[in-house]
Amino acid sequence: MDFSVPGSTADFRRELSATLSSPETRHLLNEVHRRADGMDGDVRDLYRHLGRAGILAPSWPIGHGGRGGDHTETVVLLEELIRHGVPQSLYYISVQIVGSLILQSGTADQKRDLLPRLASGDLTACILFTEPEHGSDLASVTTRAEREKDGPGWVLNGRKTYNLKSAYADIGLCAVRTDEGHSRYEGITLFVVPMDAPGVSVRGLASLADEQFHDIHLTDVRVGPEAVFGDPGGGWSLITRMFAAERSGLDYYVRARHWLELAAAGLAEQGPPTDDELVGLARHRARLDASRLLACRAMQNLAEDRPDISHASLAKWHCSETAQAISWWSLEALGSPVVDPDAAAVGPALEVAYREAPGMTISGGASEVLLDIITGARLLDDVETGSR
Ligand SMILES: Cc1cc2nc3c(=O)[nH]c(=O)nc-3n(C[C@H](O)[C@H](O)[C@H](O)COP(=O)(O)OP(=O)(O)OC[C@H]3O[C@@H](n4cnc5c(N)ncnc54)[C@H](O)[C@@H]3O)c2cc1C
Structure with a gap:
């Protein structure tokens, strides 16, 4: 393993420090805290500002909204966000977990459509995996999706819980059972669900920490075929892949x-x-x-x-x-x-x-x-x- 940090990473740290200390960043950060009222606030205006500065996806390819850097720049970015008091969890979930999975395993259309918007802060994501009875044992998810009787899409029903940032997310990466399969690990499919789709309800759950949890009910939520991430029924390998990033x-x-x-x-x-x-x-x-x-x-x-x-x-x-x-x-x-x-x-x-x-x-x-x-x-x- 190479322990050295490239010179470009040190330059990036200086750039970050300047951007994160700028009056506009400090103003937007104060606004987040002012409106948060003791809980985690809405950071989306701040992220859009940082996205315009081009710093949110340093290691992604330039064509997908990144800077073509290496992973040490991601490490430095996280260190500087925290040092400057910028809440990082919506960013981390959107770009580093969901975005990285799309980068590794998405279709060309999904990459083109989603990655630049995630990198610019214009699009945010949450993870809808855990259910009231299934957290560690994700292979037992009971939220279901069935093919539409009258069209090419799918209809989702079920409940997800304990997820972070769902109130501020535009899309949710949702683990759903679409088939019984031969083993518990088959028949699970990942969907990219628009959080404003009819039938998605988001309720806040109290938490010991300042980060609020959410309880999500999916009731006859209709999504198009493009919402399927990966092969129908083949979601388990993607989930495992995502865990490696998460x-x-x-x-x-x-x-x-x-x-x-x-x-x-x-x-x-x-x-x-x-x-x-x-x-x-x-x-x-x-x-x-x-x-x-x-x-x-x-x-x-x-x-x-x-x-x-x-x-x-x-x-x-x-x-x-x-x-x-x-x-x-x-x-x-x-x-x-x-x-x-x-x-x-x-x-x-x-x-x-x-x-x-x-x-x-x-x-x-x-x-x-x-x-x-x-x-x-x-x-x-x-x-x-x-x-x-
Ligand atoms: C801060 C926070 C943020 C979260 N964010 C999200 C999110 O954004 N999206 C989302 O979908 N979920 C999220 N979760 C939920 C989280 O993924 C689950 O809480 C976690 O996977 C554990 O599941 P569970 O709560 O159902 O506990 P259980 O799986 O019921 O586990 C209960 C206890 O049993 C132990 N246990 C379980 N299985 C085994 C085993 N095989 N061997 C030994 N011990 C075992 C566990 O270690 C734990 O101590 C979040 C949770 C927290 C605390």
Whole structure:
């Protein structure tokens, strides 16, 4: 693995810093916080502004709205968004998860239609996978789609829950059963559902964190044949592929790094750190370095079109467990929440982190399930190489 960062990435960081500190960006960010009323706000105006600056999809090909850069620029983008207090989850879901899947596996029409709009912030996406009874066990989804009796399209019925950002998303990538198949993994199809289609209802669900969950009812939702993503019935391989992008761990690592920086600054303000505090900081910095390398490798695998679900599971597990540990340690070490001066409007940043942390080891794959995948893959490797 190449640990060096290209010079172009350093240039990109400087460009990002200038764009994210500009008066217009700060004004739009303040507007997000002003309207958010304690919850996650509507960031779409801000994203459109950043999209016009051409920074949202650095590693995508230029023809699809990107800059033709490499994955290190995506890492730097996430680090700078967090450092400048820009809420990243709608961006991450739209561009880094749904967009990356379209880039890897979409049809030429889907790429042409969707990618430039996702990269410009004009189109946003959410993920509609989890159902009230099925989260980890996605192969059991019960939301159904049947072919229209009077046309070429499909009719969707069912319920999705615990998804983020659905109130601000234009499209939802929805996992649906279209056929019983020979195994549970066959007969699942992915659909790109317009969130304003008749029959889609979106209701907010309270959450411990500031990010709101949503409950989505799909009632006789009609979509055209172009809404099918991939082959009908062949959605499971796409879901697995998407997990390799969703589970890079990058979005967990960048938040954890920001929290540790805040904690270090807060401790420095309280006077010379104790030995215990220095040991704690060093331990968490070392874990963060490992998280960054694991996330970078997952991103590199994707960039080289070698999605590796077992490595991605390891990266997500490590980054999310590290982030959770840092959030808890930070508040304990400080004794009281620290106010992030750049995010004063959203309250004490580490208190927010403390409420966000429990969900991190559940979202995008619960830790127990990830460990199961990692150990399963390692055992298989051992069997194949004859060491077991
Ligand atoms: C912050 C956050 C954001 C989310 N965003 C989205 C989103 O945008 N879109 C979306 O569709 N969903 C989203 N989810 C839902 C998330 O994907 C599910 O919560 C997750 O997959 C777990 O599913 P579950 O809640 O049904 O729990 P379950 O699957 O019922 O799991 C309950 C417990 O059992 C354990 N468990 C389950 N299976 C096994 C196993 N085989 N071996 C060992 N232990 C097991 C789990 O680890 C967990 O501790 C989000 C969740 C959170 C917390």
